[in-house]
Amino acid sequence: MDKKNIKEIEKEMKLANKGLSEKEKTLFSDARPKTVRPLNKYLEKFLNWARAESLWILGFGTGCGAIELRPLMTARYDMFRYGIAPRPTPRQSCVFVIGGYASMKTIKRIVRSYEQMQGPKFVIALGSCTINGGMYYDSYNTINRIDHYIPVDIYIAGCMPRPESLIAGFDKLKEKIKANECDGMNKYVENFDWYKKNQKRVIKDWNMPDYNW
Amino acid sequence: MKQLLNRIKDKIEIEFLKQRDDLYFINVEEKHIIFLLSYLKEQEEFTHLSFLQAVDYNEYNMFQLTYMLYNYETKVNLGIKVIIDREKSEMTSIHKLWPHAWQFQRELHELYGINFPGSPRVNESFVLEGWEEIPPMRRDFDTKKYSEKTFYQRPGRYTKNPKDYMKEKLYKNFVEPPKIRRKDDE
Numbered sequence A: 001m002d003k004k005n006i007k008e009i010e011k012e013m014k015l016a017n018k019g020l021s022e023k024e025k026t027l028f029s030d031a032r033p034k035t036v037r038p039l040n041k042y043l044e045k046f047l048n049w050a051r052a053e054s055l056w057i058l059g060f061g062t063g064c065g066a067i068e069l070r071p072l073m074t075a076r077y078d079m080f081r082y083g084i085a086p087r088p089t090p091r092q093s094c095v096f097v098i099g100g101y102a103s104m105k106t107i108k109r110i111v112r113s114y115e116q117m118q119g120p121k122f123v124i125a126l127g128s129c130t131i132n133g134g135m136y137y138d139s140y141n142t143i144n145r146i147d148h149y150i151p152v153d154i155y156i157a158g159c160m161p162r163p164e165s166l167i168a169g170f171d172k173l174k175e176k177i178k179a180n181e182c183d184g185m186n187k188y189v190e191n192f193d194w195y196k197k198n199q200k201r202v203i204k205d206w207n208m209p210d211y212n213w
Numbered sequence B: 001m002k003q004l005l006n007r008i009k010d011k012i013e014i015e016f017l018k019q020r021d022d023l024y025f026i027n028v029e030e031k032h033i034i035f036l037l038s039y040l041k042e043q044e045e046f047t048h049l050s051f052l053q054a055v056d057y058n059e060y061n062m063f064q065l066t067y068m069l070y071n072y073e074t075k076v077n078l079g080i081k082v083i084i085d086r087e088k089s090e091m092t093s094i095h096k097l098w099p100h101a102w103q104f105q106r107e108l109h110e111l112y113g114i115n116f117p118g119s120p121r122v123n124e125s126f127v128l129e130g131w132e133e134i135p136p137m138r139r140d141f142d143t144k145k146y147s148e149k150t151f152y153q154r155p156g157r158y159t160k161n162p163k164d165y166m167k168e169k170l171y172k173n174f175v176e177p178p179k180i181r182r183k184d185d186e
């Protein structure tokens, strides 16, 4: 391969950031996200155990299902005994609980927050609205399948699911993490263009960088 | 309340409907609306605008706007209904009477496409960012079709008639009640 070819390929690998103005383009990164390979087997196993026992959820309730997170935090269900704690910002959290329907306005914020979270990150989708649109399947404003926009590890069915089923969902997530099956972050990177295409189809005024570091 | 209505009737023509002891509705023409609202606000103590709402009657080619006022003294709700043309879909802005009305008007502008010239920030998007179709709350907008076109459907959704399904699931030995008792049912 000669030099020119490599440059062209490099240019293709860069993100276009079309939604930004010329001045803003200099402020944001245009590199693509990269896949993260696991470390050696035993170390990874240990890390997965540690990750599974301390899940920090992002306190971002997107729909009516988010109301079930409150009883989960308080004395009756008390999620802290399972090692689950709420965090205020995406930078500090590793589990994103999509609390029900995502409207066109919210999906933009969901994508932004999801991309800002540090890996390894997991997504729990709550309620039938995130699975197939639920009772808002014919609404002009509600995203029908959340897994076409961000990768989802666990679905919890119900409208809305009770805190018990949420706890069951978290248990399942722990099992999956320990078995090293939660690879949503790498899936997102590998199918990055497909996810972006779907996202841009509904987010029509795209005025943020293509990948929010 | 009766006196109040008489006082209004002296000045302009209205139609009037009593729904409850504390809920009344007045139908008024479009040209009188600013006069009536400011009269009610300044003279009759209807100082609170609870909401401003629109209904789309596309078969009659009109929008109906409802201004809901509240009187803290007498605890009476009073709705003022105005009919405006659907083609033109333009209405006088009332943000000078109640400053918070700009938010309602912005919402109506986005969801129904009713314009309020002069209202602050009326062209900014409210919940739909980057909307390109006709305003979604207009009744000729087909929301199911739009949803099928824009979003991805998960296959496997089916519907059952709730009446039959309940009967089948819960009341297997259900006996129909005698026909005579149900006069409204065929």
Ligand code: SF4
Residues within 6 Å of the ligand: A063, A064, A065, A099, A100, A101, A126, A127, A128, A129, A130, A134, A135, A158, A159, A160, A161
């Ligand atoms: S599944 Fe039900 S409770 Fe959950 S967001 Fe949808 S409508 Fe609300």
